[in-house]
Amino acid sequence: MKSNRRVRPIPLKTQVGQVAALVPLRALAGMRWLSWLMLGSSVIASFGPGWLPTFPIWLLVLTTWFFIVPPGRMVLAAGLARVALRGVTPGAHPRGGKVHLRIWLAERIQHELLATGLSGAVWFPHYARLLGADIGKGTDLHTLPPITGMLSVGQDASVENEVDLQGHWLDGDVLHVGEIRIGNRATIGARSTLGPGVVVGNAAEITPGSHVVGTVPADEIWSGSPAEHTGTARGPWSDEPAPSPRGPLVGYAVLSVLIAALPAIAGLTGLGVLWPAIGDSSSLGDAASTALPWLPVAALVGFAVLCLLVLGLTRLLALAIQPGHHPVRSMTGLAIWGTVRLLDEARDWLFPIYSSAFTPMWLRLLGAKVGRGVEASTVLLIPKLVQVNDHAFLADDTLIGSYELGEGWIRVERVKVGKRAFVGNSGMLRSRPQGAEGVVGRRTLRGAPAHRGQVGSVLAGVTAPGAAAGRCGAGQHPHL
Numbered sequence: 258m259k260s261n262r263r264v265r266p267i268p269l270k271t272q273v274g275q276v277a278a279l280v281p282l283r284a285l286a287g288m289r290w291l292s293w294l295m296l297g298s299s300v301i302a303s304f305g306p307g308w309l310p311t312f313p314i315w316l317l318v319l320t321t322w323f324f325i326v327p328p329g330r331m332v333l334a335a336g337l338a339r340v341a342l343r344g345v346t347p348g349a350h351p352r353g354g355k356v357h358l359r360i361w362l363a364e365r366i367q368h369e370l371l372a373t374g375l376s377g378a379v380w381f382p383h384y385a386r387l388l389g390a391d392i393g394k395g396t397d398l399h400t401l402p403p404i405t406g407m408l409s410v411g412q413d414a415s416v417e418n419e420v421d422l423q424g425h426w427l428d429g430d431v432l433h434v435g436e437i438r439i440g441n442r443a444t445i446g447a448r449s450t451l452g453p454g455v456v457v458g459n460a461a462e463i464t465p466g467s468h469v470v471g472t473v474p475a476d477e478i479w480s481g482s483p484a485e486h487t488g489t490a491r492g493p494w495s496d497e498p499a500p501s502p503r504g505p506l507v508g509y510a511v512l513s514v515l516i517a518a519l520p521a522i523a524g525l526t527g528l529g530v531l532w533p534a535i536g537d538s539s540s541l542g543d544a545a546s547t548a549l550p551w552l553p554v555a556a557l558v559g560f561a562v563l564c565l566l567v568l569g570l571t572r573l574l575a576l577a578i579q580p581g582h583h584p585v586r587s588m589t590g591l592a593i594w595g596t597v598r599l600l601d602e603a604r605d606w607l608f609p610i611y612s613s614a615f616t617p618m619w620l621r622l623l624g625a626k627v628g629r630g631v632e633a634s635t636v637l638l639i640p641k642l643v644q645v646n647d648h649a650f651l652a653d654d655t656l657i658g659s660y661e662l663g664e665g666w667i668r669v670e671r672v673k674v675g676k677r678a679f680v681g682n683s684g685m686l687r688s689r690p691q692g693a694e695g696v697v698g699r700r701t702l703r704g705a706p707a708h709r710g711q712v713g714s715v716l717a718g719v720t721a722p723g724a725a726a727g728r729c730g731a732g733q734h735p736h737l
Contacts, residue, residue, distance in 0.1 A: 264429040267353035278362055285369040292320035305532075308540055324370070327514075328380055334372035335387035338363040338404055345405060345434070347453070352430040360425060360434070363404045373401050374517060378598065379509040385410075393441065395501065397585055397662050399594075405434065411441035411459065415662035418597065421450040440475065444490075444663050447656065448685065462490040465685055494582040499665025505586040512595045519566045520606055527559030564610070567603045571596060571623050575641040582668040590667045593660050596639050604635045611635045620645075628676070642669055646676040656685040 295312050302309035322329035341363045350356040367373060372384070382398045389406025392398060395413040400420040402408055407424050410416065416439070425434040435453025439445065443457045446465030457463065458475030468482040478488045531548045538544035548555075577592035584590055600623070604611050610619050616633045624640035627633075628647035638657040651657065657680070658672035672686050680686060 262429060265352070266430075271353040271358055274358055275361065278365070282362075282365050282369050285366065288320070289324045289369075289371065292324040296321055296325070305536055306538055306544065308538075327372075327374065328383075330370045330372045330374075331380060331384045331387060334367045334370045335384060337366045338388060339406070341366065342405060347407065347435045348433075350432045350434060352427055352432050354432070356434065357432045360405065360432075367404055378513050379506065395665060397665070399662065403437065407434070407436035408439075409436065410439045411443065413441060413664050414439050414443045414445075415664065416445045417447040417449075417465070417662050418659070419448045420445050424451075424453050426452065442493075442664055444661075446661070447659055448683070460490055460492065466683075493664040494666050494668055499584045499586070501584070501586050501665060503586075505588070505591055508588075508591045509594070512591060513598070516570070516595065516599050516602060519570075520563060523559045523563035523566060526562040527555035530555040530558050560607075563606060567599065567607065568622055570599060571640060574599070575624050578639065578641050578669070580642060580670050582663075582666045585662065585665055585667045593639065593667055593669055597637065597659055600640075601637055604637065608635075638672075639669060642671045643674075644671070645674045646678070648677045649674045650679045652680060652682045652684065654683045655680045656683075658686065 296317055298309045299311045299317060302311050323333045324330065341359050345356055345359060373381075378399075381400070381402065382392045382396060385392050385398060385402030385406075385408060388402055388404065390402050390408035390410070392408075392410050393412035393414060396410050397415045398410065399418045400416050400422060403422050403424040405424060408422060416422070422437055424437050425432060427433075433453045435455075437451050437453070438456045439451075440457055440459035440461065442460045444462045445451065445457065446463050446467065448466050449463050450468045451457070451463075452468070452470040454471075455469050456472045457469070458473055458477070460476045461473045462478045463469055463473065463484065464478065464480035464487075466482070467480050467484040469479060469484045473479050473484070474486075476490045477486050478490050479485060480487045531551050534547045534551055535544040538547055574592040574596045577588050578596065579589060583593075585594075607619075610616060612634060616636075617627045617631045620627050620633060620636070620638070620640065625638060626644040628645060628649070630648040631645050631651070632649075633645070633651040634653045634655075636651045636655045636657060637659070639659070642658045645651065645657075651674070657674065658669065661668045674680060674686065
């Protein structure tokens with residue numbers, strides 16, 4: 258749509274304010290590192306070099322709680338964010354105005370404190386409540402809540418991973434802010450976006466990758482970008498209510514902390530390489546000069562150990578994963594969630610592997626069935642359930658065989674990518690979709706569980722099963 262509306266630039270005073278705010282914001286991030294150094298120095302000093310400083314127990318307890326432990330970081334971030342956002346209301350606000358600057362500041366506080374890191378994922382519903390959101394009993398919230406706290410989620414609702422719930426967006430020089438309301442037993446698919454003011458009715462379903470604006474009536478499926486009504490909601494996978502014991506919640510907490518700690522464990526292994534050289538040092542300068550020649554070896558050892566830890570934990574979790582639907586609060590549900598979270602983080606930790614020709618071999622080591630001549634990049638998958646046939650292409654950030662949520666249940670199925678199939682950037686495949694000798698278009702998503710891509714067909718868009726299909730010759734990729 259064409260428009261002659263003049264978009265005003267961000268005021269100079271706002272730019273000055275943002276630059277000035279970076280100093281205390283970066284200080285928050287600095288406090289995280291300082292807290293780790295204080296804790297590490299005090300612990301190591303009790304075993305080794307006497308020149309390392311130690312700190313009082315009360316100071317270590319405070320800094321560890323507010324800057325290292327996930328619940329403490331969340332409490333601090335939520336408290337500071339609510340102070341910064343006090344008085345902010347839904348509506349249209351000028352870009353660069355006070356409301357915009359305060360939302361930016363609150364989001365930066367959250368980022369600098371790493372309040373929404375993986376180690377705190379199990380506490381997202383509690384964090385949402387700290388921000389002011391209303392989260393119903395039995396809700397599975399697997400994504401970040403809006404920093405504004407303008408979110409209401411009913412009972413037994415399900416919000417899958419990577420859903421955008423921030424509830425504000427910029428249209429030129431206007432910032433739109435609104436509350437998002439999700440009804441009881443509603444399901445929001447992975448990588449969907451809910452705009453400001455969206456209302457999703459009871460038991461409604463939003464398919465993955467959709468962009469929703471306005472109101473979604475109860476018991477309907479909406480799909481697309483922008484989302485439209487495409488049918489009647491499928492409902493839960495079982496007539497029985499999902500069991501919800503509290504025990505598995507402890508497992509989620511322990512596993513999330515364990516996954517987040519893997520780089521630290523690998524780093525300690527690298528430190529073990531340096532320890533013989535620095536154990537008898539008399540000062541920091543002496544330790545640095547002695548350790549310098551060993552740093553490349555320590556880095557390689559640490560990286561190799563991190564690879565082995567990711568491989569070992571992925572293979573261990575795979576023992577509990579089976580196709581079908583399972584209670585979220587179960588060993589299988591924990592293994593499914595943990596695998597996706599672990600390999601999502603591994604794409605950053607092990608980026609040299611995920612961005613190289615070694616990626617297909619790495620996927621095989623993880624347990625996926627990968628054929629010859631496959632090209633893959635930063636793909637996210639559940640290896641045990643995925644088969645990629647010869648000469649297929651998986652582009653950046655593809656999501657192959659992730660999980661679905663619904664009323665306390667988690668569901669996974671096997672996914673097969675056919676020979677010479679092409680899954681474009683950010684494409685998503687679930688529930689046994691297949692393509693062979695063709696192209697699966699960008700952001701191709703789940704459809705009916707029985708749907709299969711036909712040989713040589715092109716599936717494009719958010720509702721891939723309903724997209725028009727066209728033939729293509731071997732090696733030809735139509736324009737998407």
